[in-house]
Amino acid sequence: MTFRSNILAFLFAIITPVSAVLASETYLWLNKYDRASAIINQIPVPEGYQRTAVSPGSFESWLRHLPVKNGNHPVYLFNGQKKSDQEVHVAVIDIDVGNKDLQQCADAVIRLRAEYFYSMGNYKAIHFNFTSGDEASFGKWTEGYRPVVKGNKVRWHRSQAYNASYAKFRKYLDTVFLYAGTHSLSKELQPVKNVNNMKPGDVFIEGGFPGHAVIVVDMAVNKATGKKLFLLAQSYMPAQDIHILKNPVNQGRNPWYKINFGQKLYTPEWTFERNQLKRFP
Numbered sequence: 001m002t003f004r005s006n007i008l009a010f011l012f013a014i015i016t017p018v019s020a021v022l023a024s025e026t027y028l029w030l031n032k033y034d035r036a037s038a039i040i041n042q043i044p045v046p047e048g049y050q051r052t053a054v055s056p057g058s059f060e061s062w063l064r065h066l067p068v069k070n071g072n073h074p075v076y077l078f079n080g081q082k083k084s085d086q087e088v089h090v091a092v093i094d095i096d097v098g099n100k101d102l103q104q105c106a107d108a109v110i111r112l113r114a115e116y117f118y119s120m121g122n123y124k125a126i127h128f129n130f131t132s133g134d135e136a137s138f139g140k141w142t143e144g145y146r147p148v149v150k151g152n153k154v155r156w157h158r159s160q161a162y163n164a165s166y167a168k169f170r171k172y173l174d175t176v177f178l179y180a181g182t183h184s185l186s187k188e189l190q191p192v193k194n195v196n197n198m199k200p201g202d203v204f205i206e207g208g209f210p211g212h213a214v215i216v217v218d219m220a221v222n223k224a225t226g227k228k229l230f231l232l233a234q235s236y237m238p239a240q241d242i243h244i245l246k247n248p249v250n251q252g253r254n255p256w257y258k259i260n261f262g263q264k265l266y267t268p269e270w271t272f273e274r275n276q277l278k279r280f281p
Contacts, residue, residue, distance in 0.1 A: 026119040026120075027066070027067060027095075027115070027119070028115065028118065028119055028166055029095055029096055029115070030067065030094065033067060034067065035065070037067040037068055037069075037070070037094065038064070038065040038066065038067060038068075039063075039064050039065065039066050039068060039091075039217060039218055039231070039244070040064050040065060040218070042068050042091060043068075043090070043091060043218070043231065043244065043255065045220040045229070045256070046220070046229065046254070046256060048222050048224065048225075049220040049221060049222050049229060050220060050221065050223065051064070051218065051219070051220050051221075052199075052200075052219045052220060052221050052228070054199075054200065057120075059113070059116050059200070059201045060199055060200035060201055062116045062119070063112065063116075063200045063201060063215075063216075063217045063218065064200060064217060064218040066093050066094075066095075066112075066217065067093070067094040067095075068091040068092060068093055068094060068244070069091070069092045069093075069094045073091070073092040074086050074092070075088075075089055075092055075240050075241045075243050076097070076240065076241050077097075077238055077239065077240045078097050078098055078099055078100060078101050078102070078103070078238060078239040078240065079099070079101075079238075083236075083240050083241075085268075085269075087246070087268075088243070088245060088246060088268035088269060089243035089244060089245060089246060089268075090244050090245070090246055090253050090255040091243065091244040091255075092241045092242070092243045092244075093233060093241070093242040093243065093244065095111070095115075095241075095242055097235070097239055097240060097241050097242070098174065098239065100174070100239070101238045101239045102174055102177035102178060102239055103177055103235055103239045103242075104177075104181075104235055104236065104237050104238070104239050104240075105182065105211075105212050105213045105214070105234055105235050105236055105237070106180065106181050106182040106184075106185045106205070106211070106213045107173075107176075107177040107180070107181075107235065107239070108213075108215070108233070108234060108235035108242045109185065109203055109205075109213050109215045110128055110173070110176060110177070110180065110185065111173060111177075111242075112215065112242075113126075113201075113280060114126045114128075114138070114169075114173060114176075118138075118166070118169055123138050123139050123142060123164060124137075124139045126138035126139070126172075127139070128176050128180055128184070128185070128188065129180065129184045129185075129187070129188055130147075130154060130176075130179040130180050130184060131179060131180060131181060131183055131184045132152050132153070132154055132179070133184070134147075134154040136172075136175065136176050136179070136180070138169065138172050140156060141168065141172045142162055142163060142164040142168070143158065143162055144158045144159060144160035144161055144162060144163070145157065145158050145159075146158075146159050146160065147175065147179075149179065154179075181209075181211070182205055182206065182207045182208060182210070182211030182212060182213050183207040183208060183209060183211065184207075185203075185205060185207070185213065186205045186206070186207030186211065186213075186278065187207065188280075188281075189203060189205065189278035189279060189280060189281075190278060190279050190280075190281050191275065191277070191278055191279075192277040192278060192279050195259060195274055195277055196228070196259060198216060198219065198228070198230060198259060198277060199216070199219065199279075200216050200217060200218055200219055200230075201215070201216065201279070201280065202215070202216045202277055202278065202279050203215050203216070203277070203278050203279070203280075204216075204232070204265060204267075204272040204276050204277055204278075205272075205276055205278055206270070206272060206273075206276055210237065212234075212236075212269075212270040212272075213234070214232045214233065214234040214245065214267060214270070214272075215232065215233050215234070216230050216231065216232060217231050217232070217233045217244065218230065218231040219231070220256065227258070227259070227260070228258075228259040229256040229257060229258060229259065230256070230257050230259060231244055231245075231255055231256060231257070232244070232245045232255075232257060232267060233245065234267075234269075236269060245267055245268055246268055247267075248266055248267070248268050249261075249266060261274075262274070
């Protein structure tokens with residue numbers, strides 16, 4: 001290898017991790033990101049545990065660095081009213097819910113996944129299916145195509161010029177929220193056959209009308225015993241702030257769930273089966 005090649009390899013080795021870390025902390029809906037507000041700095045792991053290893057710049061890392069609002073912040077609905085039950089959460093993620101009843105449970109999962117790829121500039125990776133089964137691609141959206149929906153039929157018509165702005169991205173998401181849900185998302189995701197292989201970004205989901213979905217946003221492991229814990233976040237109906245859930249099985253405000261929870265996962269507002277854990281392909 002030449003001297004020049006060695007220098008290039010060295011620069012790549014040191015620059016790539018740095019840029020990946022910076023990308024993992026890009027939350028474009030915020031005016032300013034404060035690392036101190038990240039989940040990892042606001043929600044400690046129980047004694048004897050440490051957070052699982054994740055790759056810098058990965059979706060897993062991006063999720064655990066999500067900002068949360070200060071203090072015991074209430075969960076608000078899309079219309080500005082407080083959620084009736086304020087006892088289900090330990091923290092509220094600092095992300096807008098919009099002013100329409102759109103960003104509900106599956107939509108919150110879609111929002112986080114899409115925001116991650118948008119922050120990375122990977123527009124082609126942003127695609128979800130409508131309940132009809134038709135794919136809604138953000139790449140196609142940037143090219144000016146818009147869906148024309150009649151009954152269960154969808155066709156795409158080019159009506160605008162190329163635009164990949166964040167404002168257009170949010171309009172794309174609102175359209176996905178309108179025509180997608182737990183039924184369509186559950187079909188897109190792949191089953192995680194062994195819950196012990198869970199990782200941040202996985203989703204417990206029951207597809208239906210209604211169904212429900214919660215997303216794993218962080219994990220921890222006890223190095224001595226190998227036991228794992230995880231954190232869950234959700235939105236709900238009507239559309240509301242995305243919030244990190246309490247574990248109703250634990251006392252106090254301990255939000256960590258044991259990975260060996262049994263055949264049923266009890267969350268404050270929904271019960272999932274063990275085999276309902278899924279993952280983005």
